[in-house]
Amino acid sequence: MALVKISSVGIGVPPRILTNHDMEKMVDTSDQWIQERTGIKQRHIVDPGTTCSDLATEAARQAMEKAGLTPDDIELIIVATNTPDSPLPAVACLVQHKLGCKHAWGFDLAIACSGFLYAMQVGVQFVASGAHKNVIVIGVDVMSSVIDYTDRQTCIIFGDGGGACVIQPSTSEADGCFIDFLHEVDGSGGEFLCIPAGGSAHPPSKETVEQGLHFLKQDGPVVFKFATKRMPEICVRLLDRNNLTGADIDVFIPHQANLRIIKSAVERLGIPMEKVIVNIDQYGNTTAGTLPLAMDTALKEGRLKKGDLVLFAAMGAGLSAGAALMRWGY
Numbered sequence: 001m002a003l004v005k006i007s008s009v010g011i012g013v014p015p016r017i018l019t020n021h022d023m024e025k026m027v028d029t030s031d032q033w034i035q036e037r038t039g040i041k042q043r044h045i046v047d048p049g050t051t052c053s054d055l056a057t058e059a060a061r062q063a064m065e066k067a068g069l070t071p072d073d074i075e076l077i078i079v080a081t082n083t084p085d086s087p088l089p090a091v092a093c094l095v096q097h098k099l100g101c102k103h104a105w106g107f108d109l110a111i112a113c114s115g116f117l118y119a120m121q122v123g124v125q126f127v128a129s130g131a132h133k134n135v136i137v138i139g140v141d142v143m144s145s146v147i148d149y150t151d152r153q154t155c156i157i158f159g160d161g162g163g164a165c166v167i168q169p170s171t172s173e174a175d176g177c178f179i180d181f182l183h184e185v186d187g188s189g190g191e192f193l194c195i196p197a198g199g200s201a202h203p204p205s206k207e208t209v210e211q212g213l214h215f216l217k218q219d220g221p222v223v224f225k226f227a228t229k230r231m232p233e234i235c236v237r238l239l240d241r242n243n244l245t246g247a248d249i250d251v252f253i254p255h256q257a258n259l260r261i262i263k264s265a266v267e268r269l270g271i272p273m274e275k276v277i278v279n280i281d282q283y284g285n286t287t288a289g290t291l292p293l294a295m296d297t298a299l300k301e302g303r304l305k306k307g308d309l310v311l312f313a314a315m316g317a318g319l320s321a322g323a324a325l326m327r328w329g330y
């Protein structure tokens with residue numbers, strides 16, 4: 001199997017910002033509580049009419065241009081999201097059309113916050129097998145479309161946005177490449193983080209809307225415990241099977257769900273905070289969007305450099321978790 005690298009990163013973030021002080025006017029909460037319990041200061045929220053495919057297309061356009069590609073070069077578009085513009089068509093089809101990628105096919109992949117890493121492994125396999133040379137992998141969510149802004153335990157966490165990467169064949173490890181992926185799901189925990197209605201179990205109806213069953217529901221403490229245990233565990237298993245430890249990692253890019261979850265994982269892994277990318281204060285939890293957004297932050301802050309050994313970690317609804325190791329190439 002050929003080596004596969006990330007060639008570029010782009011982002012799609014709506015300009016409107018909802019601060020913790022704005023949230024104080026919406027629910028019984030405080031800036032201090034939100035910052036202490038989550039690390040979040042603000043999140044970006046779309047204006048009415050801006051869709052998941054708008055953000056995905058902007059992210060993909062930036063990534064494509066940074067990689068020096070034109071729409072005609074793109075062969076495959078994979079979008080990780082749980083908040084598509086509508087159930088059908090797939091966001092990938094909308095992005096393909098909006099970007100004018102005449103030769104690309106594509107599809108969506110839905111596994112919430114783990115989506116970007118899962119989509120990345122799928123994309124990597126298409127490149128590694130030689131089937132495609134120019135693939136765009138996107139992670140994006142418009143969480144504000146499924147959030148109940150009267151549920152203070154949930155609404156303070158989530159934001160809208162995401163990012164995209166172009167992935168291509170690599171010539172050597174020095175050119176950058178993925179090294180390994182590891183994923184797991186535990187479907188017994190599905191009820192702890194879910195959107196109960198809107199699918200085949202409970203098709204949308206007057207009753208489901210009246211009961212708010214189209215909104216995201218979470219048991220915060222249960223998800224918190226899952227995250228603090230399973231996210232570092234899967235990282236350790238991935239590091240172990242590559243004969244590495246946390247001490248070997250140059251940059252750790254974790255899912256941005258809660259600063260306390262990140263700190264607890266980092267402690268377990270023995271990675272110093274100065275090697276950890278954190279931007280949850282700016283964006284909140286953008287679900288499938290957090291990892292490409294964090295890569296963008298790391299690049300803009302000059303904290304992700306050629307030759308760095310990078311560890312990614314994700315966890316989310318499913319319940320699910322994932323990790324990836326790569327050598328950064330630019």
Ligand code: COA
Nearest residue numbers: 029030033037113152153156220221223224257258315316
């Ligand atoms: N503002 C003020 N108080 C709040 C609040 C808010 N926004 N949300 C909850 N509280 C209150 C609770 O009502 C509770 O009050 P009580 O003690 O009087 O009953 C108290 O704060 C503690 O609630 P608890 O739910 O135990 O807080 P917590 O420390 O677990 O923090 C979360 C809540 C949601 C921030 C935390 O559980 C979490 O981050 N969980 C993981 C969620 C997640 O990551 N989801 C996405 C996964 S990809």
